[in-house]
Amino acid sequence: xxxxxxxxxAGLVAxxxxxxxxxxxxxxxxPGDPASNLLSGMKVTPELVASVREQYHLNDPFFVRYWxxxxxxxxxxxGQSLHFRQDxxxxxxxxxxxxxxxxxxxxxxxxxxxxxxxxxxAFRPGIVDRLTLSSTAIVAAIPMFVSALVLIYAxxxxxxxxxxxxxxxxxxxxxxHLILPAIALAIAYMALVARVTRSSMRAELRSEHVFxxxxxxxxxxxxxxRHVLRNALPPVFTLAGVxxxxxxxxSQIVEVAFGLSGIGSLLVQSVQTDDFPVVQAITMIVVFAFxxxxxxxxxxxxxxxxxxxxxxxxx
Amino acid sequence: MSAVGAIDASxxxxxxxxxxxxxLSCLIFLGLVxxxxxxxxxxTPYDPNTVDLLAINAPPGTAGHLLGTDQNGRDxxxxxxxxxxxxxxxxxxxxxVASALGIVAGAVAGSAGGWVDAVLSRIIDFLFAFPGLLLAxxxxxxxxxxxxxxxxxxxxxxxxxxxxxxxxxxIRESSKDYVRAxxxxxxxxxxxxxxxxxxxxxPVILSQSLxxxxxxxxxxxxxxxLGLGIQPPSADWGLMISEGQSSVISGAIWPVFxxxxxxxxxxxxxxxxxxxxxxRFERG
Numbered sequence: 001x002x003x004x005x006x007x008x009x010a011g012l013v014a015x016x017x018x019x020x021x022x023x024x025x026x027x028x029x030x031p032g033d034p035a036s037n038l039l040s041g042m043k044v045t046p047e048l049v050a051s052v053r054e055q056y057h058l059n060d061p062f063f064v065r066y067w068x069x070x071x072x073x074x075x076x077x078x079g080q081s082l083h084f085r086q087d088x089x090x091x092x093x094x095x096x097x098x099x100x101x102x103x104x105x106x107x108x109x110x111x112x113x114x115x116x117x118x119x120x121x122a123f124r125p126g127i128v129d130r131l132t133l134s135s136t137a138i139v140a141a142i143p144m145f146v147s148a149l150v151l152i153y154a155x156x157x158x159x160x161x162x163x164x165x166x167x168x169x170x171x172x173x174x175x176x177h178l179i180l181p182a183i184a185l186a187i188a189y190m191a192l193v194a195r196v197t198r199s200s201m202r203a204e205l206r207s208e209h210v211f212x213x214x215x216x217x218x219x220x221x222x223x224x225x226r227h228v229l230r231n232a233l234p235p236v237f238t239l240a241g242v243x244x245x246x247x248x249x250x251s252q253i254v255e256v257a258f259g260l261s262g263i264g265s266l267l268v269q270s271v272q273t274d275d276f277p278v279v280q281a282i283t284m285i286v287v288f289a290f291x292x293x294x295x296x297x298x299x300x301x302x303x304x305x306x307x308x309x310x311x312x313x314x315x
Numbered sequence: 316m317s318a319v320g321a322i323d324a325s326x327x328x329x330x331x332x333x334x335x336x337x338x339l340s341c342l343i344f345l346g347l348v349x350x351x352x353x354x355x356x357x358x359t360p361y362d363p364n365t366v367d368l369l370a371i372n373a374p375p376g377t378a379g380h381l382l383g384t385d386q387n388g389r390d391x392x393x394x395x396x397x398x399x400x401x402x403x404x405x406x407x408x409x410x411x412v413a414s415a416l417g418i419v420a421g422a423v424a425g426s427a428g429g430w431v432d433a434v435l436s437r438i439i440d441f442l443f444a445f446p447g448l449l450l451a452x453x454x455x456x457x458x459x460x461x462x463x464x465x466x467x468x469x470x471x472x473x474x475x476x477x478x479x480x481x482x483x484x485x486i487r488e489s490s491k492d493y494v495r496a497x498x499x500x501x502x503x504x505x506x507x508x509x510x511x512x513x514x515x516x517x518p519v520i521l522s523q524s525l526x527x528x529x530x531x532x533x534x535x536x537x538x539x540x541l542g543l544g545i546q547p548p549s550a551d552w553g554l555m556i557s558e559g560q561s562s563v564i565s566g567a568i569w570p571v572f573x574x575x576x577x578x579x580x581x582x583x584x585x586x587x588x589x590x591x592x593x594x595r596f597e598r599g
Contacts, residue, residue, distance in 0.1 A: 015444055023453075030457050141582040143533045145540045145556060146575040149563055157564050164564055249446045253537050257560070268541050271456045279456040283449060290444050 008298065012291050019287045020073070023280050024066050055080065078281040083273040088281045092263055098167055099262030101174065102254070103247045105182035106189070110243065113190045115236070118197025119224070122205060132198065136191035144250055148184035148257035155180060165259040181258045185250060189243050196239060200232040207231075234305050240297050245290035338591045341584035348581060352399040361390035363397050363550045372567040385555070385570040386562045394550035395573050401545050402552045402578070405466045406531035412470035414524045417477025422508060424478070425485030436482070439475040447472035447534050455543040462545055465538045466531075473527045480523050484516040518596035525589030529582045536578055552578055 052058070056079075057065055072079065078088035121132035156164035168177035204210060205228060213227045252264035259265075263282055270278035351358075360381070367388030375383040375391075382391040424435035447469050454468035455461075488494060489512065497507045538544040539553030547554060552574035559570030 015441055018441060019444060026453070026457055137586070138579075138583060141529070141533075141586060142579055143536055143540075143575075143582075145537060145553075146579065149556070149560060149571055149575070153563050153568060157566060245444075245446050245449075249449045252448070252452070252541060256541055267452060268543065271452055271543055274456070276456060279453065283453055286446070286449055287444050290446070 005299070008295055012295055015291050016288065020070055020284060021066065023283050023287075024069050025062075027276060027280075028062065073281075073284065079277040081270075081275055081278050083270065083275040083278075088277050091266070091278065092281060092285070095261055095263045095266050098174070098178075098260055099248070099251050099255070099264060102178050102181055102185065102251055102260070102262060103244075105175070105178055106186040106247055107244075109182060109186040110189045110193055113186070114193025115197050117190070117194040118236075119201060119229070121194070121198045122201035122228075123224075129198070132194070136194050140188050140191040140195075142188065144184060144188060144253045145257050147187050148181070148254055151180045151184050152257070167260055177258075178260075181254045181260060184257065185247060185254045189246065193236060193239060193243070197232065197236050200235045201228055204228045204232045230304070234301055237297055237301060237304065241290055241294035244293040245286060248286050248289055335591070337587065341587050344580065345584050345588070348399055348577075349403065351396050352403050355396040355400055359390075359393035359396050361393045363389060363393040364548050365389060372562055372570065375569060382573055383569040385559060386567075391570060391573055394555060395552075395577065397550040398552045398555060398574060399577070401462060401539075401549070402532065402536065402581070405462050405535040405544075406528045408463070408466040409469045409473060409531035409535070410524050410528045412467065413473035413527055414477055414520065416470065416474040418481050418513075418520065420474065420478040421481025422485055422513075425482040426489060426504060426508060432482075435478075439478050439482075442472065442475040445472055447530070448537060451534060451538050452541075452543060455538070460543050460546055462535075465535060465544055469531055469534055473530070477520070477523055477527065481516070481520060484519060485512060488512050488515055518592055522589040522593035522596075525585050525592070529585040529589070532578060532582050532585070 057068060060068075069079070076089055078092065080086070081088050081091055084091055117132060117136070121129045152164045155161045162180045163177050164180075166177060168174040209231075210223070210227050213223055218227065248264075250264075251262060252268050254260070255262045255265035256268055263285070267279065267282045269275075270282070360379075367384065370378060370380070370384050370388045372386055373380055373384040373388070375381065377383060380390050380392065382395065385391055385394065420435055420439070424432045424439075450468040450472045451465035454464040458464035485508075494507060494511060497511055498504075502510075535544060536553035536556075539551050540557045542554075542557060545551040545554055547558065555574040556571050559567075559574075562568075563571050
């Protein structure tokens, strides 16, 4: 187990090193001088170029700069934003709570809604199951910005139940402002989780051990929780890495649609204003979130399913 | 990847004995969209960029505008027709590049084995850490907004899915007797792969490519919705939705409704056709 854990952590570090190298080096792959790339869209004077060269240590060799940047990241120093003229770290920290709350609310919706719908369909073959399958297929095909606009049209400008714009102030007001965005963010993933849950549970329900359990007279909740749910969870679990990274990335769309100021809308704004240090920082954060989630999932799986423990030993 | 396999297996099975009417209507619809995309510049009823401030947000059917007009009084039907060009061209680039890269990488990894396979598989695993939309936005930050940069970035992001599938299929197919027999007869690896292995796994790859096409339609539309793709005043479905958003809040849905409907229909149809192909292949 320890060897497996160390191997996984080494793999994670390797992924992050390569990713950071690409994210940092990309600016130098693009044709043109990095200083003028950083300054694109601004009035360029020789003094400004010189000061940017100085500020970003562009006169140092590439690997020295890369090393400094990585060391900075590890100490929480993400550099200086070109557009906002402030610390990237501070900028991101001020925007992070909104995005985290949004992703958390969407995550809850996905887990609860996805599992419930999937289980409901799995236990009711026939018309209910068929309807669930076709409706989730359609829902999964709707782009996020379309569902955002439908929600705004129906519940905001139509019924007037929810605000269509802004973060809100104070915790509960913010939760209230984030309800529609969270639904827009969650709905496609909810459909995906529901489909995976349904097919995974369907496979369990057909298995011999459930047949035997039924033969012993076990029904209802006990059958569902003890025999079906627990065995059906691992495939759903493995989706989590993709879903978490997907939520962080897709929050751009929802934040722009609902005019929220989180890190997603910050990323879009930074791309539009050529604020490359911010783009680099947010990209690294998303990649980091993805690999960490996957590691946690892989470590949790053996707890959910003891059969997985044996597989690791033989790896 | 068992999860992804599970999704595919759980779809409603179309009746493959008879040609299902839904499959045929999807094919006809997609054919029409492609046809419109090709001839659009010659047949649009209005100039797509002519502003008519006297007819802003006109509902469908008003004064010769079959689908209505947008917030600048531009004809929605004309813009929708022209918008289909970029809406299909971008995903086409993504699908072709990603499939080509995926087939080559998967075939090499699957047939070479050993350290080549190990290295390629590592690279494939690594690429999974970059979600498509993130890579596309990153490419826009580097190369500026447009169609090509995000499309190529998405191609790279979509490559691992295809590569992994092709690798598995090649390994499974190569262990079959007929492939071994061809090798024993003295045919080279390339000939065996091109003439025997590839045709046998082609339907599954085609189906995966169609799925990639559908994802690319959504992701590229999102990029242009965010203002990072095709730039105004060009007509593009994603862009039309973002430009029409302010009208939605004031109650005029048509400028957003039509492009949204087209995206959803194209994505749903491409997905359905893809499933149908793999289904027919599996049933023989």
